[in-house]
Amino acid sequence: xxxxxxxxxxxxxxxxxxxxxxxxxxxxxxxxxxxxxxxxxxxxxxxxxxxxxxxxxxxxxxxxxxxxxxxxxxxxxxxxxxxxxxxxxxxxxxxxxxxxxxxxxxxxxxxxxxxxxxxxxxxxxxxxxxxxxxxxxxxxxxxxxxxxxxxxxxxxxxxxxxxxxxxxxxxxxxxxxxxxxxxxxxxxxxxxxxxxxxxxxxxxxxxxxxxxxxxxxxxxxxxxxxxxxxxxxxxxxxxxxxxxxxxxxxxxxxxxxxxxxxxxxxxxxxxxxxxxxxxxxxxxxxxxxxxxxxxxxxxxx
Amino acid sequence: xxxxxxxxxxxxxxxxxxxxxxxxxxxxxxxxxxxxxxxxxxxxxxxxxxxxxxxxxxxxxxxxxxxxxxxxxxxxxxxxxxxxxxxxxxxxxxxxxxxxxxxxxxxxxxxxxxxxxxxxxxxxxxxxxxxxxxxxxxxxxxxxxxxxxxxxxxxxxxxxxxxxxxxxxxxxxxxxxxxxxxxx
Numbered sequence: 001x002x003x004x005x006x007x008x009x010x011x012x013x014x015x016x017x018x019x020x021x022x023x024x025x026x027x028x029x030x031x032x033x034x035x036x037x038x039x040x041x042x043x044x045x046x047x048x049x050x051x052x053x054x055x056x057x058x059x060x061x062x063x064x065x066x067x068x069x070x071x072x073x074x075x076x077x078x079x080x081x082x083x084x085x086x087x088x089x090x091x092x093x094x095x096x097x098x099x100x101x102x103x104x105x106x107x108x109x110x111x112x113x114x115x116x117x118x119x120x121x122x123x124x125x126x127x128x129x130x131x132x133x134x135x136x137x138x139x140x141x142x143x144x145x146x147x148x149x150x151x152x153x154x155x156x157x158x159x160x161x162x163x164x165x166x167x168x169x170x171x172x173x174x175x176x177x178x179x180x181x182x183x184x185x186x187x188x189x190x191x192x193x194x195x196x197x198x199x200x201x202x203x204x205x206x207x208x209x210x211x212x213x214x215x216x217x218x219x220x221x222x223x224x225x226x227x228x229x230x231x232x233x234x235x236x237x238x239x240x241x242x243x244x245x246x247x248x249x250x251x252x253x254x255x256x257x258x259x260x261x262x263x264x265x266x267x268x269x270x271x272x273x274x275x276x277x278x279x280x281x282x283x284x285x286x287x288x289x290x291x292x293x294x295x296x297x298x299x300x301x
Numbered sequence: 302x303x304x305x306x307x308x309x310x311x312x313x314x315x316x317x318x319x320x321x322x323x324x325x326x327x328x329x330x331x332x333x334x335x336x337x338x339x340x341x342x343x344x345x346x347x348x349x350x351x352x353x354x355x356x357x358x359x360x361x362x363x364x365x366x367x368x369x370x371x372x373x374x375x376x377x378x379x380x381x382x383x384x385x386x387x388x389x390x391x392x393x394x395x396x397x398x399x400x401x402x403x404x405x406x407x408x409x410x411x412x413x414x415x416x417x418x419x420x421x422x423x424x425x426x427x428x429x430x431x432x433x434x435x436x437x438x439x440x441x442x443x444x445x446x447x448x449x450x451x452x453x454x455x456x457x458x459x460x461x462x463x464x465x466x467x468x469x470x471x472x473x474x475x476x477x478x479x480x481x482x483x484x485x
Binding site: 078079082083085086087089090091092132136234 | 332336339343421424425427428431432435436438439443
């Protein structure tokens with residue numbers, strides 16, 4: 001269990017590192033291929049960093065608003081509050097703010113820039129359909145996201161992806177208005193043109209691959225949260241049986257979308273039902289590993 | 302001159318390292334203390350809830366006197382035991398067992414089971430049992446981290462000199478979270 005948590009942490013940082021190197025190389029290729037130089041990279045990093053940083057700072061407010069979450073009353077939702085308090089004692093975390101989303105589909109998410117400003121939201125369907133130990137497993141998974149700073153990791157991932165996309169955009173616009181476009185036509189396909197062609201290829205392929213990194217990282221963090229959750233409750237069957245119930249349930253969260261998919265414990269999008277039958281290509285664009293795989297991994301503990 | 306600077310630099314770095322490690326150790330030790338206090342807080346919460354529960358059950362199932370009496374006695378014994386002792390831990394186990402028996406009995410009284418106050422108390426007591434277990438788990442995790450830190454190499458050199466000593470784990474006999482046999 002401790003091994004699994006440690007291994008997943010190492011793997012996810014390795015993934016972040018590879019992602020970073022890849023993005024940096026792509027950025028350099030684009031910037032120099034189109035003659036933007038390091039100021040171009042600087043602008044792209046700044047814009048992507050500031051916009052993602054702002055959404056990170058306000059992540060809880062935005063996520064809660066988008067999913068129409070309401071504060072959970074401590075008397076009405078006594079069990080929900082008690083379970084989270086227990087898990088906070090177990091992990092030494094401050095108690096996050098608790099919210100309920102009125103929705104039949106059983107699902108949950110965590111948000112907030114750090115454990116001091118964290119919030120957890122669950123759907124009313126989840127509270128109804130899961131029993132005490134199952135609910136505890138799901139809440140531990142969400143609290144694990146808080147403890148592992150997954151919103152920060154997600155933001156980092158978005159900054160890298162965003163920088164690449166922005167820089168590509170910048171390069172294309174710059175090349176359009178660049179005066180030496182005519183010069184290179186006169187001189188034939190010189191080294192400048194080859195560089196630009198290479199840059200163009202990177203602009204097209206780079207963000208696609210970066211997106212795959214982004215999703216792979218998200219899946220890795222989900223697995224990590226599963227294992228951290230079990231480290232907290234010391235009771236794998238709770239989370240396993242909760243995930244099995246989620247798999248059996250076919251209702252889908254109404255306010256879920258691709259944009260917020262990474263936050264929920266289970267992908268709130270209909271198409272993942274058939275994930276096991278999908279090709280690896282489709283799987284690569286998912287924010288969560290298939291529920292079957294997550295259940296199987298937890299059973300091995 | 303340069304030699305002096307180098308020596309001063311090394312001493313400075315070593316000093317900084319000791320200060321940082323010392324502060325880290327203090328933080329871990331305080332966390333162990335806080336975790337220990339948290340166990341008491343949770344135990345106390347359970348003591349406070351038990352009289353309410355007994356009163357509520359009495360109204361519906363007065364002839365379960367023996368079971369109610371067992372709960373009250375177990376609670377009083379646990380409260381009387383010295384804090385943190387093995388007797389206290391053993392007495393707490395008896396409280397847990399007696400409470401489970403009481404809740405199992407309540408299955409036979411539909412009126413009691415439908416009572417909102419009873420349901421609320423049942424939830425609170427189940428939760429406080431969980432919290433006690435989690436507080437103990439966190440205490441043991443904190444002790445483990447603290448012990449690991451003062452036993453590991455660089456800190457080992459001065460941990461004892463600063464008065465950091467190994468802490469003992471909290472151990473409970475038997476499986477706390479396992480099922481308890483119910484006698485009717």
